[in-house]
Amino acid sequence: MPSMTEHNRHTAASAATETSVDRDLSPIANAGSFPGRTITAICMVAGPLLGLIGSLCAIGIYSADGPTFIRGIAAAPSRFAVGINVQLASMMVLLFAIIGLAQLVSARHPALGRTGGILTILGLCGPIFFEGIYWGCAHLTAAADQVPAATMYDASQIVPTVIMNISGPCLIAGFIVLGVGAARSGTLSRPMAVLLAITCILPAGFILGFISISAAAFVCLSVALVPLGIRMLRRPQVG
DSSP states (O other), X not given: OOOHHHHHHXXXXXXXXXXXXXXXXXXXXXXXXXXXXXXXXXXXXXXXHHHHHHHHHHTTTOOSSHHHHHHHHHHOHHHHHHHHHHHHHHHHHHHHHHHHHHHHHHTTOHHHHHHHHHHHHHHHHHHHHXXXXXXXXXXXXXXXXXXXXXXXXXXXXXXXXXXXXXXXXXXXXXXXXXXXXXXXXXSSOHHHHHHHXXXXXXXXXXXXXXXHHHHHHHHHHHHHHHHHHHHHHHSOOOO
16 A cells, blocks of 8 residues: 555646646636637647548549549539538638647747747638639539639639739648647647648648648648647646
8 A cells, every 4th residue: 555655746746747737738728818728629629620521522523623623523512512611611610729729839939839820820721712712613513614613723723823822831831830839849749749740731632633632631630639639628727
């Protein structure tokens, strides 16, 4: 039977761990923070998983080539409708998750947290914009409309003509900076921070037309953020 001294030591160690964990989460734990601890945690869990589901729905439909993409939508309209709505929901939810993550990183490394957060948020605006293009294309799949739909889709991919195309480089740089910041600040373990940084491959799937790459990015993001979100939901409010 352990002695009273050993029991006291164990209790003190547990309390120190709890205090350390709560201190790490304190930047988004108080009532005045935005979007708040609970919302951030829910978004960290839901955002990556929704993105993964949306990407899987788009496999076999999405293409970087306009005519091929329009034909893919016409061949599976219901699956495309589900996928685009889930993917759009993912992007909106991830905005709040990234705001919360950037706050956590900024508490110890302000430059990395703020830079990574700003870049990633700018990057997430790109998919939201392009989902609107895809939705428009989905209503132009009749034989007579497919050529203008494909033309509209291809035109939106021309980098110099659409400022939103800066979102790709922003997303790549943003996830890398947040990954470095998460590791240095102790917000994530080093392996989880590496997975967060690897999420930078997300735009490549859309740019190259291989949506499976984007699905792999969401797997990395899920492994990195879902446990953190669950941990935040389980810890008591502090501050």
